[in-house]
Structures are given as structure tokens and as C-alpha cells.
Amino acid sequence: MNSYDDRPWLGRYADGQAVDLDPEFTDALAMFRASVAGRPDTVAVKYFDGVLTLRDLDELSDAFAVALQANGFGRGDRIALYLQNVPQFVIALLAAWKAGGIVVPVNPMSKQRELSYLLADSGATVLLCLEGLYSAVARDVVADTDVRFVVTTSELAYQSRDDERVFKGIERTRHEGTSDFVELIDAHSGGRPEPVSYDVDDVAFLTYTSGTTGTPKGAMNTHGNVTYNAQVYRDWCRLGPDDTVLGVAPLFHITGLIAHIAVSLLIPAPLVLAYRFEPGVVLDAIREHRTTFTVGAITVFIALSNTPGVTRADLASLRTVYSGGAPIAPSTARSFQDSFGIYVHNVYGLTETTSPSHLVPPRVAAPVDPASGALSVGVPAPGTMVRIQDDNGNDLPAGEIGEIVTSGPQVVLGYWNKPDETAHALPGRQLRTGDVGYMDADGWFYIVDRKKDLINASGYKVWPREVEDVLYEHPAVREAAVIGVPDEYRGETVKAFVSLKPGTTATPDDLIAHCKERLAAYKYPRGVQLIDELPKTVTGKILRRELRKRSG
Structure with missing residues (x-):
């Protein structure tokens, strides 16, 4: 399947059911009012013992x-x-x-x-x-x-x-x-x-980009964007009034706004809040409120799995779990499933796509690319057109790596008061994501890395994600991030920052040897620095720019 126009999931949900591309609501306030009119006594928010x-x-x-x-x-x-x-x-x-x-x-x-x-x-x-x-x-x-x-x-x-x-x-x-x-x-x-x-293109939120690539920009998420992707989450994940949403992502972030607030108001279903992420507090909330659905950064699930005393029974109520905002190493997904019986599904999107543009179908394990070891981020959400393009804007066939370009009902109007940036990143309301990836012959999409994070070692391309995934295969590695650092001989070389799991040990030489056995000579890290915590945004994205500063 090499064509972008004959993909079987276009206009369909994960189980093959056709989606009505005319959204149920084009006004997020009307969506809320419909839920109030239909089920006014439904619990909407749980906050510790408050309801x-x-x-x-x-x-x-x-x-x-x-x-x-x-x-x-x-x-x-x-x-x-x-x-x-x-x-x-x-x-x-x-x-x-x-x-x-x-x-x-x-x-x-x-x-x-x-x-x-x-x-x-x-x-x-x-x-x-x-x-x-x-x-x-x-x-x-x-x-x-x-x-x-x-x-x-x-x-x-x-x-x-x-x-x-x-x-x-x-x-x-x-x-x-x-x-x-x-x-x-x-x-x-x-x-x-x-x-x-409100009309479909009236602005509901100004959600500011994280600023990891420059000055934060206010993405204009419209009421149509909000209601469409709330419906995508609800119908793709088959959520209903018997579900309870665990609000583990920050509400200021697009994941919290859509996958938590908008979804809970649309279903309607209770939204469980716990002030800020503290693993023990969140575990107690899961136990007490028997939450069934959540979306969070993979760092959240790593933290929960490393909380002292956590058991499989503690998380047993979670039926549908998704992770976005940071890449998932296949070994991390396997480890979490082995420990808790829960498969963490990938979801991919950006602030500019109002949360999801790609999702792995529920109860389906995402394939792993045999060449790179990357875990697929899924297939496009219903009604979403995704292309892989070269630097000249030409569509690339299946298997070839290029920039991910997305269009659909969830893509924002543009950036607040920034017409030049809007014209560059969203020409014709097609989002040039800045993420590099490809589509395989079966229609699964894979993220290779951010364009700006490419490492050029002696003329060879090294994508940090591939090295990080190999590091995650080491039993002592909790979190890993890879950057390029200046090198007199190679121009750039690979350096890794690693935090270890509690109670484990590994030296930098151990981790370099682990990678050397599994990667081409130009890819394995020449240096590994052990640190207690990797710097991250509040949503769990690792800040490579901070690591570059530490490397001088």
C-alpha cells in the first residue's frame, strides 16, 4: 500500500466502523451543555475527597x-x-x-x-x-x-x-x-x-508551544478542533459513561485539555484530578476511583512502575492507556506490560494538531520497525491526511524517510499574531510538523526524530531515538537521552545522558559496551554521563537543549 489516498483507515475508527466526518458538535460549549441537559447529576470532577x-x-x-x-x-x-x-x-x-x-x-x-x-x-x-x-x-x-x-x-x-x-x-x-x-x-x-x-473556526484556546525549538507560539485551537478530537478519543478508544478519566497530564497542556477535560465533558464521565503528578498520590487516586482511561507521557508510567510497593492489582482498573509527548522505547512498553498486564498504546500529535493525529488501535500492539527498532506511533486518526515529504515538498513513497505533514479537522488555524510563522509551518493549513518519519507498506507510521536533533558523525546520519531505544534495552536504564556534541575528528559524535533504575548499577563503560554490541560503529555513544534526573518539560518531554548546555 504505497498510495496516500487508498489507505483503509481513512474515515474509519480502529474497529472498522465508519466515522461521521461531520462532527457531533462544532462548539465546545454546546458539547458541555448537551451533557448537562442529558445527565446533570453525573459526577464531572473528583479531586481528592471533593466531588x-x-x-x-x-x-x-x-x-x-x-x-x-x-x-x-x-x-x-x-x-x-x-x-x-x-x-x-x-x-x-x-x-x-x-x-x-x-x-x-x-x-x-x-x-x-x-x-x-x-x-x-x-x-x-x-x-x-x-x-x-x-x-x-x-x-x-x-x-x-x-x-x-x-x-x-x-x-x-x-x-x-x-x-x-x-x-x-x-x-x-x-x-x-x-x-x-x-x-x-x-x-x-x-x-x-x-x-x-461559536462557529467551528472560533478560537477556544491559545495553547503555547513548549518553546523547545524557539520562542513559544500561541496555537489557535478552535472549537471545531476541540470537539473533533474529543470525539476521536471517545470513539476510537470506545469510551462511555462507565469510564473514569485519570487526569495525569497537566491541564494546561493540549493532552490535558483534550484527552482529559474535553473527553470527560463529551462522554460525560468523571475526571479525576490530583493537583500535580506525585507517583504515590496518583497511585492512590487510581486505587480509590478505579480510573479506566488515561493519556500521559511515558515518563509517568516509568515513574509509576518504579514506585515502591506498586503491584499489578493497583493498576488493574486501567483498561485503556495511551502515551504521547515523548517516544516510547519498545523495551519500556514490554516491561510495563510484563509487570502490570497493561499495554501502553502510542498516540502522536502536537499542540498544532489539538492532541491526536495518530493512534495505535486499542488492544493492538504497535509493530516495531526491524531496521531502526522504533515503535510505531500508529495510524492517522479518522479524517486525517498524513504525508511524508522531502525538503522540496514532494510526497515520498512508503518506506522513505521525510518530514511528516498533517492536515485534517484537528489542525489549528495558525499562530496568534504570527502570520509569517503561520505561513511557514501551516501553508494551506497543512502542518509541517518538523518531525521526521516514514510510513511502512502496511500503513503504520514511525517517528525517527526531530529534524534539528539529527547528529552528523563523519558524514553519517545518527538519529538519537535509535541510540536511546538501544540504551533502554539495558536492564539498569530508567531514562536516556542522546545528543550530538562537537568532535575534532568526526565533526559531531554521540553522547548519552542516562539515569538508572533504583537499586541497579551500571558504569558508563558498561553502557557504551552495551551499545557497541548492538549499533554500527558510528552510532554508539563515545561518552555516557550518569545523572539522577533528566531535565524535562512538565509534560515529560526531555529537554535536549538543557543537555547540550551541560556539555558546554
Whole structure:
């Protein structure tokens, strides 16, 4: 099968069922309202011992929407949410839509420089943030931005079981010049905003790219993007009201926004939140709430598997598990399945594809490419056209490596206020992903690496992914990342950074010998540096740029 136009999965879900390419909803707010109308007493959010139903979410978001409008927030305005995984995120998101606005999710790890940039670039006029983040970061930033209304809130709200593992040392702090989230809602309780509706291309989120390749850009995820990919997750994974979604990805990230919030609101099904990722806390949440579905970085599942005392029974409720955001080594997938009986399916997408563009079918093991050892990221989502192209934009046949170019209902309009970047990366709304990969003869797609991460050793191409996958086959390796470093003889040579599993030992020479036995001479690392933790984004992507800095 070498043609891009005769692929059997186009317009079909994993079990062969045809998909209606006219989405059920083109308006994310209408999607939520339909769930409230049909099942108002369904549990929508679980947060430690706190519970909110769909009716609760509807009433709370109504009140906050009225509060926003009373403070000058209107159609097309932006609200920045500078929060961890707390119920207030979901309430404020819905309220912003009810008030006619656009949501700007902000990484809670952002510092003053990063927050200042995001607020300035988005033109946000309202900021909702945790009290601690206001005092530590936002207070010194907002005066120089367009923000004119600041609301603060506490991670201790909407639950009463303050888990010391994540809440230790946190106390309520009121700040001058800010309004309290819960008090605002109480003051406007019973109020209802004027009805609004959205078209398919109205912007729902400005989700900022991670900045791993340069200045973060605000991807304009539309209401049509959001509802389409929520439907893809629901129908591809066969999710229903009996499911419970584990919110293990950060809600500010596109995975959390779609695979957690949007999916749970569409089904509707409970969304379990645990503030931030702490393996022991998440394990307790899985045990207590019997979660059935989740999407998270593979680093999450590595951390869970290495948590002392974890057993197969602890994770037994998880029926459908996907991982995205960072590559999965085949050996890691095998190890997790051997230990817990759970196969971690690959899902691939970007901020600009509003989460998934490719998925491995449920209950199907992804093939491993015999040449590179890469685990397939799956097949394109229904209604998605994916091409492999050379540097001149020509389509390449099956088996040839090139850039992955994606188009479909989930691809964003462009970047906020960045027409040049939009024209370059999204010509004709076809996304040039910057990822290098290929399609095999059976239609499975494989990611080789990022274009910029290619290592040129004596004229030979070395893709870090291949070396990393070999390192993961060593029984002592927990995480690995490979970069190119300057070399007087080769131009560049391969260097690996490795963290080891607890209770294991391995020397750099051991790991080099392991790779030397399994890789061509130009591919194996000439240097290995052991470190406790690899630097990562909050979503689990390893930051190779930080490793390059360490290499001088």
C-alpha cells in the first residue's frame, strides 16, 4: 500500500466502523451543555475527597462568567489560567467560553520572564492563578501587561483532605488588589450570562508551544478542533459513561485539555484530578476511583512502575492507556506490560494538531520497525491526511524517510499574531510538523526524530531515538537521552545522558559496551554521563537543549 489516498483507515475508527466526518458538535460549549441537559447529576470532577457534578460545574461556571462580564470581560477577550490540575481550571474554562472569551492555559512552572511573555503575547486581560504563584511570580509581572483583573484561588478549595505529599506547607494567602475565586462565585451565585455560540473556526484556546525549538507560539485551537478530537478519543478508544478519566497530564497542556477535560465533558464521565503528578498520590487516586482511561507521557508510567510497593492489582482498573509527548522505547512498553498486564498504546500529535493525529488501535500492539527498532506511533486518526515529504515538498513513497505533514479537522488555524510563522509551518493549513518519519507498506507510521536533533558523525546520519531505544534495552536504564556534541575528528559524535533504575548499577563503560554490541560503529555513544534526573518539560518531554548546555 504505497498510495496516500487508498489507505483503509481513512474515515474509519480502529474497529472498522465508519466515522461521521461531520462532527457531533462544532462548539465546545454546546458539547458541555448537551451533557448537562442529558445527565446533570453525573459526577464531572473528583479531586481528592471533593466531588462536582455536571450541574455543579454548570452553576459555578455561570456565576464566574457573570463575574467576568461584570469586570469588563467580553467576546474575544483572553483569560490566562495559571493553575495546577485543580477543579477551578475546568470551572474557569467553561466560564470563559460562556462569557465569550478565549482561554490561555499557562504552565504553572513558568517564571516571571515566561509568564510576562505569555501575558503580553496573548493580550490577556484577566489572570486566574494560585495564591502561591501570585506571590512568587505573577505579582511582579501583571503591572506591565494588559491584565486588569486578577483572581486568585487556593489548591485547598473543593476538597477537605489535604494530602501532605502535595499540599505540605501550603497556606491561604489573600493579596491586595486581587479577588478571591470562591468569593466571586458566591457573590454572583444564581446569575446567568447572556447566551453565546461559536462557529467551528472560533478560537477556544491559545495553547503555547513548549518553546523547545524557539520562542513559544500561541496555537489557535478552535472549537471545531476541540470537539473533533474529543470525539476521536471517545470513539476510537470506545469510551462511555462507565469510564473514569485519570487526569495525569497537566491541564494546561493540549493532552490535558483534550484527552482529559474535553473527553470527560463529551462522554460525560468523571475526571479525576490530583493537583500535580506525585507517583504515590496518583497511585492512590487510581486505587480509590478505579480510573479506566488515561493519556500521559511515558515518563509517568516509568515513574509509576518504579514506585515502591506498586503491584499489578493497583493498576488493574486501567483498561485503556495511551502515551504521547515523548517516544516510547519498545523495551519500556514490554516491561510495563510484563509487570502490570497493561499495554501502553502510542498516540502522536502536537499542540498544532489539538492532541491526536495518530493512534495505535486499542488492544493492538504497535509493530516495531526491524531496521531502526522504533515503535510505531500508529495510524492517522479518522479524517486525517498524513504525508511524508522531502525538503522540496514532494510526497515520498512508503518506506522513505521525510518530514511528516498533517492536515485534517484537528489542525489549528495558525499562530496568534504570527502570520509569517503561520505561513511557514501551516501553508494551506497543512502542518509541517518538523518531525521526521516514514510510513511502512502496511500503513503504520514511525517517528525517527526531530529534524534539528539529527547528529552528523563523519558524514553519517545518527538519529538519537535509535541510540536511546538501544540504551533502554539495558536492564539498569530508567531514562536516556542522546545528543550530538562537537568532535575534532568526526565533526559531531554521540553522547548519552542516562539515569538508572533504583537499586541497579551500571558504569558508563558498561553502557557504551552495551551499545557497541548492538549499533554500527558510528552510532554508539563515545561518552555516557550518569545523572539522577533528566531535565524535562512538565509534560515529560526531555529537554535536549538543557543537555547540550551541560556539555558546554
